[in-house]
Ligand SMILES: C[S@@+](CC[C@H](N)C(=O)[O-])C[C@H]1O[C@@H](n2cnc3c(N)ncnc32)[C@H](O)[C@@H]1O
């Protein structure tokens with residue numbers, strides 16, 4: 001099956017009909033809800049918190065964040081702010097009258113909140129999209145670094161973020177987690193059902209300074225399949241020339257994208273006539 | 281968009297983030313609405329210290345809302361002194377007022393303008409558009 005990330009940019013892929021289909025599918029609702037609960041258990045929140053939801057889509061995770069402890073949300077209800085690049089997804093969230101505030105924004109452009117705003121951040125099935133740069137003046141590495149730097153700054157000391165994502169391959173998994181480490185996070189990768197088609201990858205991130213002091217080991221220690229990223233080892237192991245190899249891959253990807261440009265153009269004209277709920 | 285959110289939102293343009301004039305963003309042609317929600321005392325208590333109080337007062341006056349007290353309430357001010365011992369704490373009038381301002385007062389339409397670069401972010405149906413043109417990223 002081809003990855004949606006390789007077909008179209010996210011704001012075009014998640015158009016009105018796809019956003020509706022996505023949100024009303026009971027299969028998807030169940031999977032996203034399970035992953036949100038998994039992420040919440042990794043966040044280990046102890047009081048009603050201020051949470052950022054990156055790539056919040058139609059608010060499937062947000063609805064869970066807004067629920068109370070009795071309804072199954074640890075330390076809930078939380079107050080959340082979500083942002084997404086698809087106005088159609090946000091349109092569906094508006095129709096559902098979710099409690100969180102919504103923004104139309106691109107995670108690859110950063111996180112426009114002042115330092116220390118959030119107790120925690122969550123991102124479910126979204127950040128793999130950052131590995132597909134949308135135009136010639138952007139690279140996936142640049143987008144990932146802008147995102148993680150912004151996220152790091154917007155979290156309180158001692159805060160945590162959990163990003164479940166679908167890496168295309170090991171290289172992409174590495175690229176994403178290393179971008180997070182480079183931004184200053186303590187990072188651990190957790191994999192549920194590894195090696196199966198239901199495999200789920202969670203990037204667990206901590207901001208130093210609080211009780212954890214950036215030590216991810218305590219969070220993920222004892223959990224099966226956890227790979228703790230060690231910042232020092234990583235930098236030492238980085239070989240010369242690896243960047244160049246990366247940039248070659250980058251060119252190949254860019255070329256593929258150029259090829260796809262034709263598709264994008266066609267698709268754009270196909271969708272441009274359609275009404276969106278929030279038209280900016 | 282809640283007034284709470286406006287106390288944390290900054291201009292997205294990189295060169296603005298480090299300048300004080302980029303916060304808070306200033307509402308223009310704003311339409312407000314009230315959206316009632318349950319009061320969450322534990323949340324209010326935890327967010328109180330994180331608020332930038334003078335900036336909250338500025339935003340309220342820019343919206344033409346009643347003036348907030350000059351200094352930030354203390355956490356203890358949020359609890360009704362009459363809540364009987366042993367029972368769950370109940371919110372004071374101060375907590376109710378704060379909840380009204382921060383979580384129930386929402387900007388529905390209008391623009392948010394950066395005091396540093398002048399960039400205008402459109403707000404429609406409560407959703408702000410923070411997508412930047414490539415040359416501003
Ligand atoms: C599979 S959906 C997940 C939505 C939601 N998190 C959930 O669990 O239901 C992926 C979402 O990521 C959003 N997205 C992709 N790239 C993004 C970007 N650069 N910035 C913000 N959101 C993005 C898409 O628009 C889409 O809504």
Ligand SMILES: [Zn+2]
Nearest residue numbers: 291296394397
């Ligand atoms: Zn600005």
